[in-house]
Amino acid sequence: MTTNSGSIFVLYHRGLRTGGPEALHQLVDMLRELGQDAYLVPHPHTAGNDRVEQYDIYDAPEAAEIVDTAENVVVYPETYVHEMSHIKQARRMCWWLSIDNSLTFMAERMWYRNTAGLFEKAKEAAVPFARMWKNGVTPAKLRTDKDVIHLVQSSYAWAFVATRLDVVPSLVSDYTPTGEFQATATAERNRQLVTYNPAKGGHIIDAVKAASPPSIEWQPIVGMTRAEVVATLQQCGVYLDLGHHPGKDRMPREATLSGALTIVARRGSGAFYADVPIPWEHKITPGDTEVATAAAMLPQLIANFEQEVAKQDSYRETILNERARFKQEVEDVFVNGRLGKDAYDYA
Structure with missing residues (x-):
């Protein structure tokens, strides 16, 4: 499949500044760099929002609407997978930028919890169920819709989608803009400072804080x-992320580029070396000993900071090369029609 004869429309949430919308901007920008006629299309519910100013660095113009003709392609992020049935002629693609937070699988989890009697009449279960399952976009439905091409942002998503939907997805990741994140000399760092995002396993980190020695300082992000986030990552010793890693998350990469020592939990993409290629000893296994392990690990890592940071040099190099690999991935799928590749095909 090639798309030289038509246009590529990428549906997105206008005005939202998170990793997903930025990846969608990156996709359109790269497609245009590769000579494709590509556009973002704001979802109708977000069309009145202002565009994110920080994304002006990307060549990602908008089209007012999707043109549903056979020579065109429409890319849906997983947040809008339930709307793919609106397209009748164009080739449809679903880009799984997240797994744990995708409404398809979130609805499934909540539905089964509800039918198992774990809770009753919970709004958090009813809303995704009504949207996903009423429109027939269950994993079972997606398995039967063989006309959809599935793209995945991480190897974690590749394995999950391949297993649950019985398809062979294609890796189209994203890349980390590197200009802001310049590593500072280790002598200028506060090695005792541990930074973290409370939205990423914050309740677990609170327990780690309570179990850690008082010499360790903590700074929630x-x-x-944006400037304060960059400065914090450039000044801290450790970035700790014990969250679920629903996709290949951005902040661990930003922290590593900034010269911090990145420690993650083996959850979601954090469990996949292809997604987070840091040493085994820099990943914490979830479970009953997770808090104690993290609390014991931090002082040891800080005491040997230079040596431990050096172990992540190859991860930093990988991040610096992300854009070049992203170009290969996009060209494979959208220009040359080479589908089904995973991270290991680009090693």
């Missing part, structure tokens, strides 16, 4: 401007 919350309520900060």
Whole structure:
């Protein structure tokens, strides 16, 4: 499949500044760099929002609407997978930027919890169920819709989608803009400072804080401007992420580029070396000993900071090369029609 004869429309949430919408901007920008006629299309519910100013660095113009003709392609992020049935002629693609937070699988989990009697009449279960299952976009439905091409942002998503939907997805990741994140000399760092995002396993990190020695300082990354986030990552010793890693998350990469030592839990993409290629000893196994392990690990890592940071040099190099690999991935799928590749095909 090639798309040289038509246009590529990428549906997105206008005005939202998170990793997903930025990846969608990156996709359109790269497609245009490769000579494709590509456009973002704001979802009708978000069309009145202002565009994110920080994304002006991307060549990602908007089209007012999707043109549903046979020579065109429409890319849906997983947040809008339930709307793919609106397209009758164009080739449809679903880009799984997240797994744990995708409404398809979230609805499934909540539905089964509800029918198992774990809770009754919970709004959090009813809303995704009504949207996903009423429209027939269950994993079972997606398995039968063989006309959809599935793209995945991480190897974690590749394995999950391949297993649950009985398809061979294609890796189209994203990349980390590197300009902001310049590593500072280790002598200028506060090695005792551990930073974290409370939205990523914050309740577990609270327990780790309580079990850690008082010499360790803690700084949540919350309520900060972009410049403050960058400065914090450049000044800290450790970035700790014990969250679920629903996709290949951005902040661990930003922290690593900034020269911090990144420690993650083996959850979601964090369990996949292809997604987070840091040493085994820099990943924490979830379970009953997770808190104690993290609390014991941190002082040891801080005491040997230079040596431990050096172990992540190859991860930093990988991040610096992400854009070049992203170009290969996009060209394979959208220009050359080479589908089904995973991260290991680009090693």
